[in-house]
Amino acid sequence: MTTPALIDPQTQTCCSSLVHVPLGARQADDLSHRLKALADPTRLRLLSMIGARQGGEACVCDLTEPLDLSQPTISHHLKVLREAGLVTSRRRGTWVHYALVPEALERISAALAVTEHR
Amino acid sequence: MTTPALIDPQTQTCCSSLVHVPLGARQADDLSHRLKALADPTRLRLLSMIGARQGGEACVCDLTEPLDLSQPTISHHLKVLREAGLVTSRRRGTWVHYALVPEALERISAALAVTEHR
DNA sequence: TCTCTGGATCGACGATGGTCGATATACGCG
DNA sequence: CGCGTATATCGACCATCGTCGATCCAGAGA
Numbered sequence: 001m002t003t004p005a006l007i008d009p010q011t012q013t014c015c016s017s018l019v020h021v022p023l024g025a026r027q028a029d030d031l032s033h034r035l036k037a038l039a040d041p042t043r044l045r046l047l048s049m050i051g052a053r054q055g056g057e058a059c060v061c062d063l064t065e066p067l068d069l070s071q072p073t074i075s076h077h078l079k080v081l082r083e084a085g086l087v088t089s090r091r092r093g094t095w096v097h098y099a100l101v102p103e104a105l106e107r108i109s110a111a112l113a114v115t116e117h118r
Numbered sequence: 119m120t121t122p123a124l125i126d127p128q129t130q131t132c133c134s135s136l137v138h139v140p141l142g143a144r145q146a147d148d149l150s151h152r153l154k155a156l157a158d159p160t161r162l163r164l165l166s167m168i169g170a171r172q173g174g175e176a177c178v179c180d181l182t183e184p185l186d187l188s189q190p191t192i193s194h195h196l197k198v199l200r201e202a203g204l205v206t207s208r209r210r211g212t213w214v215h216y217a218l219v220p221e222a223l224e225r226i227s228a229a230l231a232v233t234e235h236r
Numbered sequence: 237t238c239t240c241t242g243g244a245t246c247g248a249c250g251a252t253g254g255t256c257g258a259t260a261t262a263c264g265c266g
Numbered sequence: 267c268g269c270g271t272a273t274a275t276c277g278a279c280c281a282t283c284g285t286c287g288a289t290c291c292a293g294a295g296a
Contacts, residue, residue: 019169028159039153041146051137102232109230114220
């Protein structure tokens, strides 16, 4: 496969906005699940710190220190982000590097947009 | 003032994406608060049903029936959306009509977008 | 193999959130 | 004013979430 199954053709008609056609229960559950992953200040900052990093990657040690939270807590948040498809993790020797999945963020952004972009 | 204070110049540099510059604590709290209001399937469907309505308005009675939830629950969700600035309410005789605030959704969408739009 | 370090998992605890029934409030109409 | 209807608020209950310390697992190097 070229890309992981970011879009389920069964539940997701396309990437159109929710404000134009009423959302079904399935689609609402799916979108809310991804939004829940996003709706936490720590996770937003994690995404932001990973994205701001040149190369687009950051290891856990880089993320733990500036946030003033325990390492298990950071690890937990990264797991939530990973399971929502918002980041990927990759082992590099002793360290684990996390990277954004830009398409995932873009999909959510498009679902919330009122006016059509691009 | 021409527009309500949707953007706080103190905490919000502009409407740029979170993935380009690391988010501060204030900004992360602010954005996560708005995302929490969005991160519920019932509220997403409410927004969607209001937006899909021609005229952009819907009264509570229109929203309660199709969702198979009690009227107090719907009222609670609408309050959450209103306090997050995502909808406005307006009394019309006996009924209360809710309408979207497109700029609010657009702002959140822009904050999540990776690529710059428009 | 032993040890050290980075990260993940576990179990527990307090806080927050979604839902309901009961009740209160607002409006229109006799 | 009194009644009926449309919404909002209240109080309670159960589920989910964010956080922690303790512990476990994986890789690197001696």
